[in-house]
Amino acid sequence: MPEGPSIVFLKNKLQRFKGQTVSEASGYSEMDKSAIDHIKIMDIETYGKNLFFVFKDFFVGVHLGLFGSMLVNKRKKVNASFALHFPHSEINFYVAKTHLYQGKPSDHFNFKTDILKKEYDGEFVLKSIREDHTEEMIGDVLLDQKLFTGVGNIIRIESLYRAKIHPDSLVKDIPEKKLVYLIETVVNYAYEFLDFLKNDEVKEKALIYEKKICPKDKTELIAEEMGKVHRKTYVCPKCQKLYS
Template identity: 75%
Template sequence: MPEGPSILLLKNKLQRYKGKMVTEASGYGEMDKSAIQNVKLEEIETFGKNLIFTFKNFFVTVHLGLFGSMLVNKRKKVNASFALHFSDAEINFYVANTHFYRGRPRDFFNYKTDILKEEYDGEFVLSTLQEKFADKMIGDALMEQELFTGVGNIIRIESLYRAKIHPDSLVKDIPEKKLVYLIEAVVNYAYEFLDQLKTDSVKEQALIYGKKTCPKDKKELAIGEMGRIKRKTYVCPKCQKMYQ
C-alpha cells in the first residue's frame, strides 16, 4: 500500500494540472461526479494517504487502497474507477476510493497530524497518543491515521527499529522521552523515504523491513503478523525493548 511519501510524490507529479479546467470526471466509482464539469482545479494537495483535488466549493479525496494506482495520459485495459479529464490530458485512477466533500479540506482534516506537512505538531501527537491511545500497543497506534496520518507499514517498522521500541509495548509503559524520539524518527524517516522513492531504493535502503537479520548485531529478526492489526512486522528482539 502506498504510504504518505508515495502520495506526496504523486501530488508533485500532478502540479502542472493545478489551475486547469476539468472538463469532466468519469469512472465506475459510485461517488456523484455531476459537480465536476467545466470547473477549475484550484489546488492539488495531500492528507496522509489521500490525494485531494480542490475546486471552488468542494473537493474530492482519492485513496489508493492495497491495489490502487494512478496513470497520467495513459490507460489500462480495465476501466478507471475515477478519472479527471482536461481538454488535452487525463488522470486515471484504478481501484481507488473517492469521497466528495462540500467545503475546504482544512474544515475536515487536522493537518497537525500529517507527518509530511509543515503544520505537523509533534507535541499535539504526543499528548493525543498518551491521552487516547495509552492502552494500545505502539505498533498498532502508529497505524491510526487520525494520529499518525500518512504512516504505513514500512514507516511503522523502520521508525520503531530506529527508536529501539518493541511494537507490542503498550503506549502507557513507554517512557515519554522514548515516545518523543519515536515521533521524531517517524517524521525523519518519512522524509528519507520520500528521497529514496526518487531513486526507487526504499526497500533496498530499509534497515529491517523485508530483511532477515539485524544490521547491527546480525541477530535473526522476529518476523510475523503482530499486534491487533495483523500486519507483517519485523523486530530485532535484541535492539528493540519490550516495555512493560
C-alpha cells in the same frame, strides 16, 4: 502503492494541473461526478494517504488502498475507477476509492497529525497518545490514521527499529523521551521515504522491512503478526526493547 510519502510523491507529479480546467470526470466509482464539469482545479493537496483535488466549493478525495495506482496520459487495459480529463491530457486512477466532500479539506481534517504537512505538530500527537491511548501497544497506535496520519506498515516498522522500541510496548510504559524520539523518527523517516521514491529504492534502503537479519548485529529478525493490527511486523529482538 501508498503510504503518506507515496501520495505526496504523486501530488508533486501533478503540480502542472493546478489552475487547469477539468473538461470531464469519469470512472466507475459510485461517487456523483456531475459537479466536476468545466471547473478549475484550485489546488491539489494530500492528507495522509488521501489525495485531494480542490475545487471552489468542494473537493474530491482519492484513496488508493493497497492496490491502487495513478497514470498521467496513459491508460491500463482495465477501466479507471476515477479519471479527470483535460483538453490535452488526463489523469487516471485504478482501483481507487473516491469521495466528494463539501467545503475545504481543513474543514474536515486535522493537519496537525499529518506527518508530512507543514502544520504537523509532534507535541499535539504526543499529548494525544499519552492522554487517550496509554493502554495500547505502540505498534498498533502507529497505524491509527487519526494519530499518525500517513504512517503505513513500512514506516511503522522502520521507525520502531530506528527508535529501538518493541512494537508490543504499551504507550504508558515507554519513557516520554523515547516517545518524543519515536515521533521525530517517524517524520524524519517519512521524508527519507519520499526521497527514496525518486529512485524507486524504498525497499532496498529499508533496514529490516522484508529482511531476515538485523543489519547491526546479524541477529535473526522476528517476522510475524503482532498486536491487534493484523499486519506482518518485523522486529529485532536484541535491538528493540520491550518496555513493560
